[in-house]
Amino acid sequence: MKGSLLALVIGAAAIAVLGTSYALSQFAFVATWAIAGLGLSLILGQAGQISLGHGAFLGIGAYVEGALAVAGWPAWASFPLAVLVAAAAGWVAALPGRRLGGMAFAMSTLAIALLVEEALVRWEGLTRGAAGLAIPPLQLFGQTVSGPLGQFVVSALLLLVAYGCCRRWVGSRLGRAWRAVRDDEVAAAAVGIDCGALRSLAFVLGAGMAGLAGALYAHWLAYLSPEQFGLQLSFELLMLVFIGGVGRLSGAIWGAAVFVALPQLIALATDLLPARWAAASGTETMAFGVLIVLIILLRPGGIAGGRRQGRREAG
Amino acid sequence: MFAQVLTSGIATGCVYGLVALSFVLIYKATETVSFMQGELLMLGAFAALYVHEGLGWPLIAAAGAAVAGMFVFGALLERGVLRRAIGQPHLTALLLTFGLGMMLRGAVTMVPAASHEMHRLPLPFAGAHIGFGTVVVAGEHLVVIAATALLCLGLSLFFRLSRAGLALRACSENPRIAALMGVSVSGMHTLAWALGAALAACAGLLLAPMTFVFPGMGLIALKAFPAAVLGGMSSLPGALAGGLFLGVVEAIAGLYLPEGVKDATGYALLLLALLVFPRGLFASRRAP
Numbered sequence: 001m002k003g004s005l006l007a008l009v010i011g012a013a014a015i016a017v018l019g020t021s022y023a024l025s026q027f028a029f030v031a032t033w034a035i036a037g038l039g040l041s042l043i044l045g046q047a048g049q050i051s052l053g054h055g056a057f058l059g060i061g062a063y064v065e066g067a068l069a070v071a072g073w074p075a076w077a078s079f080p081l082a083v084l085v086a087a088a089a090g091w092v093a094a095l096p097g098r099r100l101g102g103m104a105f106a107m108s109t110l111a112i113a114l115l116v117e118e119a120l121v122r123w124e125g126l127t128r129g130a131a132g133l134a135i136p137p138l139q140l141f142g143q144t145v146s147g148p149l150g151q152f153v154v155s156a157l158l159l160l161v162a163y164g165c166c167r168r169w170v171g172s173r174l175g176r177a178w179r180a181v182r183d184d185e186v187a188a189a190a191v192g193i194d195c196g197a198l199r200s201l202a203f204v205l206g207a208g209m210a211g212l213a214g215a216l217y218a219h220w221l222a223y224l225s226p227e228q229f230g231l232q233l234s235f236e237l238l239m240l241v242f243i244g245g246v247g248r249l250s251g252a253i254w255g256a257a258v259f260v261a262l263p264q265l266i267a268l269a270t271d272l273l274p275a276r277w278a279a280a281s282g283t284e285t286m287a288f289g290v291l292i293v294l295i296i297l298l299r300p301g302g303i304a305g306g307r308r309q310g311r312r313e314a315g
Numbered sequence: 316m317f318a319q320v321l322t323s324g325i326a327t328g329c330v331y332g333l334v335a336l337s338f339v340l341i342y343k344a345t346e347t348v349s350f351m352q353g354e355l356l357m358l359g360a361f362a363a364l365y366v367h368e369g370l371g372w373p374l375i376a377a378a379g380a381a382v383a384g385m386f387v388f389g390a391l392l393e394r395g396v397l398r399r400a401i402g403q404p405h406l407t408a409l410l411l412t413f414g415l416g417m418m419l420r421g422a423v424t425m426v427p428a429a430s431h432e433m434h435r436l437p438l439p440f441a442g443a444h445i446g447f448g449t450v451v452v453a454g455e456h457l458v459v460i461a462a463t464a465l466l467c468l469g470l471s472l473f474f475r476l477s478r479a480g481l482a483l484r485a486c487s488e489n490p491r492i493a494a495l496m497g498v499s500v501s502g503m504h505t506l507a508w509a510l511g512a513a514l515a516a517c518a519g520l521l522l523a524p525m526t527f528v529f530p531g532m533g534l535i536a537l538k539a540f541p542a543a544v545l546g547g548m549s550s551l552p553g554a555l556a557g558g559l560f561l562g563v564v565e566a567i568a569g570l571y572l573p574e575g576v577k578d579a580t581g582y583a584l585l586l587l588a589l590l591v592f593p594r595g596l597f598a599s600r601r602a603p
Contacts, residue, residue, distance in 0.1 A: 100590075286425065
């Protein structure tokens, strides 16, 4: 409750400072990243698996939606397809998990993500090479969603649906089984939980949500190039979830807000700094590095996690 | 032509191998998956560049100073920050090293002289071509191979003969028993990070004549993961061999396979190695 009040205050402040339309378009990005973060949060926080390549699923979702939108498919058909293809990719990425555990499995997700990135870079028929792929605005129920308000409403509604689904999964038998696998795999297997299948399911759901976020992202940005979906993005998503708080679903939303707000704050701050530093391009990288290091050292549960170890309960 | 490609592959493989070596050294001793080896490599190359060009030291002295500096830097990093991540889940330590790497990369990029100009570290024999009969190979590749061989000889002597080397090995095998035998486990963690940083700096110095010195040069460390996994993640000679193998396979793939396959081979091999040889290509057949 305190959290949602705080979010309202921050939102109102952002509208006051940035102006309504710019703030709304930024909120749309927050909601989009939060959907991807929720998916990763299921894998990391609930099932306890490490995905070092979540950006690849986002990229797959974005390119499927982009290609179908360019081909003139309606959104009600292309969005589910983008989610399905990304979820299928998640299932494939989880296959090595049947044999590997822990760090070796994490390495395999890294390898798959790097292969996907390489494939996107080389597949010029789809990605249009260096020129990039231009995406038409989203068409929904005969309306064109192009303004900031429309973008915000669509992404916020989808975030609400995604959050509701995650809440149900996490609170159900499935969530309890995930947490059992996370905390002690041998004990979980001993009480009859199929660890491999649950791991796969976490990846399927998490990757599907990343695909949904990617599809939205493609429309909001109106332009795609393969470099956007590299390893950098995968690690940014990990940091997003970690900054927000791994153990709580609301952490993904907080993390997304920080993730979108930090570059804006840096842009504001560089106006105040002397010109020698303001021109420097490494400030953003540096600031994200400092933030993630501080969060890990001082508040391991993330923003939403509170001071106690925030890995136990979800909500 | 083939011999030239092969030596270039071996030279690149040496750099992969050295980075993989530093990665495995840290992983074995502290159970931390370090995602900042590339940044340490970059920092080492820039440190040498600064001492050589900024302070005017001769090249050999500058290289020595850079490696020694990175040794101290690695130790300080472990004492100051990384020590706090011990006992946390893998991912926490991994993200911590990634965050530190971002800080280093950001800090170097913020220095205008580092990011706006292209730098090159002049190394002896760079640009020279040495002929063996009909075969001509590039001088810098031979320097890299020779330097790696010397470095590995030194390391293996250190691990076999010195007390600190033995203690570090004992600590990687079983920290609890090593502690019972009077080894300072936390001291060994510091030593492992110091050695890891110094090794990464050496790799940076050897990479510098083959590419430019720039803030993004640490990306090559991504190839060190396949190398380390091919070597079985826990064997130092295996990591080096994995790096060499990867370098040669990439060079040959670049020669015979279509454009673009070369960069993907490393990751395809990584996936294959994980699925088919989870304990590395060079693992003994005995049960672990």
